Amino acid sequence: MSRTIPRTALLAALGLVTVAGTTATVFDTTAGAATAGCKVEYRITNQWNTGFGANVVVTNTGDPVAAWTLEWTYANGQQVTQGWNATLAQSGAAVTAKSMSYNGRLATGGSTSFGFNGSHNGTNAIPATFKLNGVTCNGATDPSQPPTTPPTSPPTAPPTTPPPSGSQADNPYAGAKVYVNPEWSAKAAAEPAGSRVADQPTGVWLDRIAAITGSAGSMGLRDHLDAALTQKGGGELVVQLVIYNLPGRDCAALASNGELGPTEIDKYKTQYIDPIAAILADPKYAGLRIVTTVEIDSLPNLVTNVSGRPTATANCDVMKANGNYIKGVGYALNKLGSIANVYxxxxxxxxxxxxxxxxxxxxAEILKQAATAEGSTPSKVHGFIVNTANYSALKEDNFKIGDSVNGTSVRQSKWIDWNRYTDELSYAQGMRTKLVSVGFDAGIGMLIDTSRNGWGGAARPAGPGAPTSVDAYVDGGRYDRRIHLGNWCNQAGAGLGERPQAAPAAGIDAYVWIKPPGESDGASREIPNDEGKGFDRMCDPTYTGNARNGNSMSGALPDAPLSGQWFSAQFQELMKNAHPAL
Incomplete structure (x- = not known):
């Protein structure tokens, strides 16, 4: 069971702005006989000491393009330090910004934006000239006095046309791009070789009330949705949100406890869910497909970690008795599921x-109970997500649950330990069948978080283990190299898994990266903090274990920061062991 609260921060928030500038109809020398024209707005969004944040909006007024490169030159020694929504490079004073995989296509009249942080030496003039695909755009917007503090509410983007009333896609990921979180993307791109994955879509975690509005150093929910409108262009786009702030959150763990006490269900409803629902219901966002992954690592605790079970905790007994997990999830499903474009x-x-x-x-019964609480119905559940922020292998190819060695079933091996499933794909499909059997719609789809379950690298077995014993057979062939299946914190040897993709297998709506790779699961030692996060020994590499992991070593990486903070060593480990390889 994984426990994580991602929070990342940039120095500047990404704001969407109304496009302005001078139009130039020109010949695009990089696109054969295509006619090119462009408008550019370069806006300084905030400025401090020797640093600044900027947002650039590019509008194509010529023929459609499949990819773009924007160039400009600084006159005052400015340097780009990190960016998002474009690949930025600088040589001397010359800067190039190249489109990402998701925002390269620009129809006639289409716009896109990107942002970056930079440094200056006291003078920070706006560049005088921009070139799109090698052709001058005939100037940028007139310079304006930059703000000295970040804007408290960025200008809004034009509203999009809502879909027909009541219509939803059977699979929201089908035929759609998925939102790339610019905050995570900038962190990934700043890592050595991180640009290889910096354009992958990841989840936006709303892990406390303050995350809804954001701050001077981090984007709020509206900021992300406005940025998503820009990434969307003329097609469909999915935004992935993590709803994660239940009262008494993560009752069986310590690394990711939350801000709300066990009895604060009213605060959860009125100060957390209601404001999120109000923003998502704004008509300007009706053209987005908004996927909410609701309350990670919550409801199953009421089955596995309560009195009568060997892994029981007093905190989980409290949450089962007061019913606030059930009430909270039901309330969230009802409020959010009443919005036509929310899944x-x-x-x-x-x-x-x-x-x-x-x-x-x-x-499955507990999930059904929550789906019928607080006015909700199973019809407000589009599907379920598994392996969120965990490390379980997507598919174990070297052995099957029905295999036996010398007459001993694979289920009797120490690793499987009588489990019905060997991997996440078979589990997701089996859980889907069970959920339908207890009353959920037969059309529900499953998501599998594959952000950290690749288990590639030199330790990945090429075939089954030796058939000398069932344990040798399973242990020698399994891709998942954890010491024990119960280990969940910052696992050594883990790798990036399958890249996000729609409809990869029967009953599966998508493989997704809901947990942003590189964000810690929990600190490897006690670190004082004001976020309510405790120290869980499962994140300590010297810990010798407990009943939940068979009294095994934790397998955690050393020197980890608080949950949700950037953990460079983990990110590098995940890239090194990626499968498929990068």
């Missing part, structure tokens, strides 16, 4: 947590 996916654990007979069925 609710409820967290359904992972195979290393719920894959046993006495866990899977009761957990």
């Amino acid at each position: 609710n996916y409820v967290d359904a654990g992972h195979h290393g947590w719920l894959g046993w007979d006495d866990n899977l069925g009761p957990s």
